[in-house]
Amino acid sequence: RKEVEQDPGPFNVPEGATVAFNCTYSNSASQSFFWYRQDCRKEPKLLMSVYSSGNEDGRFTAQLNRASQYISLLIRDSKLSDSATYLCVVNKDTGRRALTFGSGTRLQVQP
Amino acid sequence: EADIYQTPRYLVIGTGKKITLECSQTMGHDKMYWYQQDPGMELHLIHYSYGVNSTEKGDLSSESTVSRIRTEHFPLTLESARPSHTSQYLCASSINTGNTIYFGEGSWLTVV
DSSP states (O other), X not given: OOSEEEOOOOEEEETTOOEEXXXXXXXXXXXXXXXXXXXXXXXXXEEEEOOTTOEEETTEEEEEETTTXXXXXXXXXXXXXXXXXXXXXXXXXXXXXXXXXXXXXXXXXXX | OOOEEEEOSEEEEOTTOOEEEEEEESSOOXXXXXXXXXXXXXXXXXXXXXXXXXXXXXXXXXXXXXXXXBTTBOOEEESSOOGGGOEEXXXXXXXXXXXXXXXXXXXXXXXX
């Protein structure tokens, strides 16, 4: 089983739609959680960190469910510019290893 | 914007050649990483470093080697390039392992 699993998509949604992605992680000791965005042939960039109590940044809302070991990303009022691959990122502990990246969920927002 | 730089951005090279991909960051981060990513595929960690004179192999086996003589510099070397090494190589850094990772723009390597 992969440490971090995501539905690869693609999710094809019309502009203005609300779309949600889930990501599951296997290690219950995981401490830090992030969503990154990656545009085609570009480097990943931090979209938002995910906090235990959930957090919101404009149209984006992230949630963490430790009991079920998943994190979610909700995008409201989708824009064409939201089209990208969204990577779920988890750090299993505060030790020496790097973050583990999911394989990403592709979102295509259509006019 | 992250202050992490990679050169060259694009490189086409013949089989058997030695190449070094450069990576520098000006953020004073101790942790640095190299990821490999084929187009449309997932990121794979190939090397990481906790600090000067510290390097370790990542999750994906790679024939490349790295060095960390200075905090800001983390070059990756392929002694003898092969077509199977064709990929995008992304350098990244962070303050600590649980913190945000910042990526460079990547180096696209094509071995012919």
